[in-house]
Amino acid sequence: MIKVKIYTIMELKKVCGQREFELSIPEGSTVRDLLSLMINQWGDQLSVRLYKPGSDSVLPHIRLMVNGRSIEFLKGMETVLQDGDEFSMLPLVAGG
């Protein structure tokens, strides 16, 4: 098993209960695997805030990152996670 750090904000933080926490996942797990594991834990509350209704594509205003880089610039949902990686789930916020 490897450990990854999860970082969430806004409504996703409310669902998960914490801003930052660790999860243990099997070695070789991808972002997709991690998300299914999290949805197993937090159920619909999490999936409706992450996915478009009735699909497994992520809502356009949710940014998923591994070590600070959006997964679309890595291998997307197939990005393989390493021990110690930080995985962030950031809904769009406003205002600068």
Next chain:
Amino acid sequence: MYSGGYTGKILRVNLTDQTAKKEKLSSKIAKDFIGGAGFGVKFLFDEVKAGIDPLSPENKLIFAPGPFTGTPVPCTSRLTVTAKSPLTNLVGMGLSGGFFPAELKFAGYDILIIEGRAEKPTFITIKDGEVHFRDASKIWGTQTFDCQQIIKDTLSDQNFRISCIGPAGERLSRIACIMNERRAVGRKGLGAVMGSKNLKAIAVRGSGSLNISSQEKFKTARSQMLKAMKQSPVLYPEFSMTGTPTNVDNTCALGIFPAKNWSATGLFTPADQIGIEALQTRRIGKEPCYGCPVGCSQLRLARTGPYAGILTEGPEFETLYSLGGQTGVDDMDSIIAADRLCDELGLDSISAGVTVGFAMELFEKGILTLADTGGLKLNFGNHEAMNRLIRLIAFREGIGSVLSDGVKIASEKIGKGAERFAMHIKGLELPGYDVRGAKAHGLSYATSYTGADHNRGYAFQEIFGIPVPYPVDRLSIEGKGKLTKWNQDVRTATADCPTLCVFIFDMALAGTSLKNTASLMEAVTGIAFTPEEVARVGERVNNLARAFNVREGVTRADDRFPERLMTEPLKGGAAKGQLISEEDLKVMLDEYYTVRGWDLDTGIPSREKLVELGLEYVADQLGVK
């Protein structure tokens, strides 16, 4: 010729000889520059000679709303104030909302130009066609909120809208702002320009209204805009209930919330203490700008300790950075108090906070001692010292006299290596994004015509992940020159010129903003625009502003970052290890100059580019071949 939106009049007020003249706004200037930032830069370049002292009577203050201001286009009661900045000696521009911008239009003016210097403290009143110069000796010395109330009482009219300065502007602090109601024309020391003119306040009252060129086209264009706003995933209800502080949570997550004078970004991440959840416990209401259905501006009340009972509008994200992260302060109520204090005293809360954080680092490093600070223990996190120091800065007392002109001048006065800790670009203190982890945002700071300014080319692709015009990897330097040009030109043309609130641009209209502006321009003013022509206006304004700066001596060498950002990688958080090296900067600047059509060695716009933008006279003045 325009047939709506514009009032058609420029009001030119000369404080030296106490005259007020009305001039006509030419339709060519309206088409070429739209309004707001465009008008500011155009009149500044044409009328303020190179090399003048920004605090001399030769400087001018140009107040410019846009053609949409005062019309039913939502979220457009905005104006720019432009002058030569005493902080940067370059184009100085601040933006603000509230009611003052719309009121100026109702009084009948597209532009208000203030010239000269009054012999003694003065305030002016503008009531439709009437302009009066009034003695301000009794209100000289008042803080900004009292000043506004006293003027309203004196005039026996509570409906005047007032822009004024506080004690900081009177003392010519180069980080002084102009306040209207609870809103600031914050940056670049424009409050000092007003103070140098002995002008305490401008009070405006208008009874006019604005024509709409084509009601039919307007109905369609406006409803398309409102639809886009409704479809935004964040404007309603979230942004309208929270305002900007959610960005503390976001930038902490991205590892780019700058901390402790940019030495601890990613390590000190006070999202739990001063992020949105904590702040909402202090929210008591809101105060929207004129004609805004969103109303992001929140009123918050400090509830604990010595600060209990202090009310502020905000604190906005930028203030939470400057008076929070930057100073290592995570006590929310002390930040509310410090924000209020900056507004009362008329200090730019960004520059003031960055200056306090700078002094704190110098104190921790032993460059400033207790003897220098008059016994103030300026350690990071000391919120009492922060509140005390803000007062000293505004009144130029004690250590405040050294710090009152911002970090660049202070570091030169202090010496002993203090320059290394002065976080500014071209003299303007850095805003709240550690750009080591957001490269295009950084390139925009380095190249913006006003110095380190988040408003000139905000890279919302990197900060918020909005994929317009395409998705962007915030940590890569690739393609950032082209993106920065897009961000600067499109934002200028569609937000800063017409003038539209930038939050609506970022959150609802970014993808359609050129089209939206073109249709609204045609409907409101009757001037036909294509989206390409709108973008051209943005490019024209950015080039003309660059030309102003070139005339003041700016070259490629000035387009750079403080050494810390180029040599010290981020020590923690989601952007750990990131910096913008000398080579990174070179690559990004080369690309940026190339797409801009500027000389690679000097950063000066080419004659070809200036001619293409209809700015041949500018090429002649600069002597570019």
